[in-house]
Amino acid sequence: MTLLQPGFFSSLPVQNALLIGAGAALLSGAAGVFTVLRGQSFAGHALADVSAAGGAMAYLLGISPLLGFFSLSVLGALALEALGTRRAAGRDLAAGIVLGAGMGITALLLYLDVTVKGSAGAAVTVMFGSLFATPPGLGRAVALGALAGLLGLGFIYRPLLLASLDGELAKADGVNTRLLGAVYLLLLALAVTLSAMAVGAILSTALLIGPAAAALRLARSPVAAMGLAALLGLGCAWGGVWLAYQSYGWTPGHVWPVSFFITALVLVVYAAASLARRA
Amino acid sequence: MTAALNVEGLRVTLGGREVLHDVGFSLEPGAFCGLIGANGSGKTTLLRTILGFTSPSAGRVALGGAAGYVPQKLQLDPDMPVRARDFVELGLNGHRFGFPLPSRARRAKVEEMLAAVDAAGFAGQRIGELSGGQQQRVLIAHALIRQPKLLLLDEPLANLDLRAAAEIIALLRRVAKQGVTVLISAHDMNPLLSAMDRIVYLANGRAASGTTQDVVRTEVLSALYGYHIDVIRVHERILVVAGEHGAHGHEHVATIP
Amino acid sequence: MFAPYMLDAWIVATLVALAAGCAGYFVVLRGAGFAAHALPMAAFPGAALAGLLGIARFYGLAVFALGGVAGLAWLKRAQRPDAATALVLVALLGLGALFLSLSGQYSNAVYALLFGQILGVGPADLPPAFAIGLGVPLALLACFRPLTYSAIAPDLAAARGLSGAGLDLLFLGLLAVTSAVALPIAGALLVFTLMVGPAAAARHLTRAPLPALGLSMALALVIAWAALALAYLTGLPSGFFVGTLSAAAYLAARLKR
Incomplete structure (x- = not known):
C-alpha cells in the first residue's frame, strides 16, 4: 500500500470531497464548542434529523441538496426557538416524538425518491453521506457557506460567550438574548447542513460534538478551543477521505464509506483527548 | 438628591399567584441595603423585577443609573475554558456584537478592577476552578467594571463559609463607600448587621423598609407576617422567631405606619 | 391483505407492538427516553453484521443492543455523558454503514434498517418475536411494583433493599431485546416513536398505572396494525x-386534556 496513491490529489472527486469535508469540519468544530458548552447537543442532533427530510426533498424537487438540507434545518431551528431550546435540551419526550414523525416523513420522501425519481442511492446519501459522489459545484458552495458561518460566529462571539456562561447575567448586561439565541441557532443550522453534506444527516453530530468536546478538554481559552476543534475536525475529515481512498485496495473494487472513517476518527480523537486530560 | 432606586406600589404575579403585594421603598446613593427574607419570600422575584426580567402587574421601578447584577452562582460547564480575567473583560464588552481589537487601555482597566476586588492572585485561573468566595469576587468585578450606580446581588453569601462571607461584606462596604448603592439579598441578616445602613424585610410578599432598628421589631414584623413574631436580641445579634402564643397574638399586631 | 404470506407479518407486528407498548410505559415512567432512543441505534450495526456473516438477524441485533446496555452503564460515569454517548452512537451507526456497504446490498438495506420494512418479515423472525412479545410483558408485569417504586422514590426503594442499579440493568436489558425484535419492522430511527408515542399518549389519558399500561399496549397494537394495513394498501413505507401515527396519537391525547 503506497502512502499516497498516485492521483489522490489530482482526482476531481477527491478534491471536491476534501473541500466539502474542510468546510463542514471547520464551521462545525468552531460552532460545536458553544453547542457543547450550552448543553445543546440534543438540539444539534434534532436539527440534523430534521434536515434529513430536506435532503430527501431536494432529490424529489431536483434542487441542490445544500438548499434542501439548509431550508429544513432552518425550519427546525425556528421550531426549537419557539419551543425554547433549554427545555428541549433534556430528554423531552414531546420533542422526541415530533422528531419521530419527522423521520417517518423522511422515510416517505426517500421512498418516493427511489420510486418516482429513480435515485437509488438517495437513502444512503442523505442519511450516511457519500462524499465522493457529490456534484462538483457543491464544494465551492460549501466553502462559501463555511466562511460566512465562521464570520457570523466571530461577530456574535462575545455576547454568545457571556450568554453561555450565564444567560441571566448576559441579559442584565444588556444582551438581547432572544436575538442572540436565534442567530446562534441559525449558525448551528448552517453547521449541521454542511456536516450533513459531508457525512450524512444522522452522522453529522460527530463533526459537531466530537472535535469540540475533545478541544474543550485541552484548550485554555474559548478562542483556542474553537481553533483546536476546527483543526481536529479538519484532521478527521481529511483523514477519513484519505483512508477511504486507500480502502479501494483493501477489498478489491470496493471503497469503504468515508463517513465510517470520519466518525471512527472523531471517536478516537475524543477518547484520546479524554485520556490526555486525565493523565 | 435623586434616589438610586425607587420602587413604588410594586405587584408581581407569577403563574397566577401574586408573589409581591404593594412593595415600595427607596434607596439613596451609596446606601448599603440588605434585602432580607426567608426562602420563597419573593427576594429573587423582587431583584428580577428591578432588573427588568419580570414585569410587574402594577407599580413601577425607577433606577437612578445603570445597574450591575451579581447572580448567586454561575451554572458552569466544568470545561468552560474562561479565565477570571476574561470573564471580567466580558463585563466591559460582552454585550457588543462585532470583532473586538485587542486594546491596552481595556486590559489595564481589567487589571485595575481585578486588583480592586483582590482577585489579581487568581486572575489567570479557569473560572470553574475558583472557590465560592473567589468566584464571588470575580462576579462583583464583572458587574462593577462598567461603573454602575446600583449593584444588585442575589444571595452572595449563601455558598460561602463564615470567613469568605465576612471578606465579601467588607469588599461590598468599600464599594458602597465609593457611592455605589448596594442591594444584597440574604436569608440571614446577622452577617450583614454591622454593614447595612438600610434593610428591606420581605415576608408574605410584603415589605417593610428602614433602618434595622426601625424594621426588625416585634410590632413591625408581626404585622408583616400576620402572626405574632418575637424579635430577640442577644450580643448584638438578632433572632426572629414565631411567638409562643402566636395563635392568640393578633391583638398585639400593629399596622405598619 | 390477509393472504398466507402476510400472516408472519401480522403475527410479528402484533407481538412487537405488545412488547413495545409495555416497555414504552416503563420508559416514560422511569424517564428512560434517552436509552430508548440510543439502544435501537446501538443495535443497528448488529443487523448489518448479521447480514454480512449470514447469520440470523435477531442474534446480531440482540448482541449489539445488549452491548449498548453495557455501554450506557459504563458511559454514565464519563465526565460528559451526553457528548460521549452521542459520539459512541454515531460511531456505531457509521460502523453499520460500513458493514452494509461491504455486504453489497447497500442502499436497500440502509433504508430497511433505518426506517423499517414490515413486509420483509419471514418465518425466521417468528421464534424470537414470540419469545419477546410474550416474555417481555410478563417479565415487566412481574417487576411492576419494584420498577414503579424505584422510579418514584429511588432512595426509599434502595432503603427497602431494592438495588437501583440492578433494576436499571434488568429494565435496560428488556428494553434492548425489545428493540432488537422491533428494529426490523419499525426501523432503528422509529423504534423509539413506536415505544414512547403510545405510552406518552396513555399517560395523558389516564392517571391510574395499570390502565395506562394497558392503554399503552392497546394503542401500540392499533398503530402497528394500522401501519401494516396502510403500508400494504398504499404500497408506501411502513x-x-x-412515525406519523404514533405522533398523531400523542398529539391527540395532549390536545384532549
Missing part, C-alpha cells in the same frame, strides 16, 4: 405510518 416507517412513515409508524
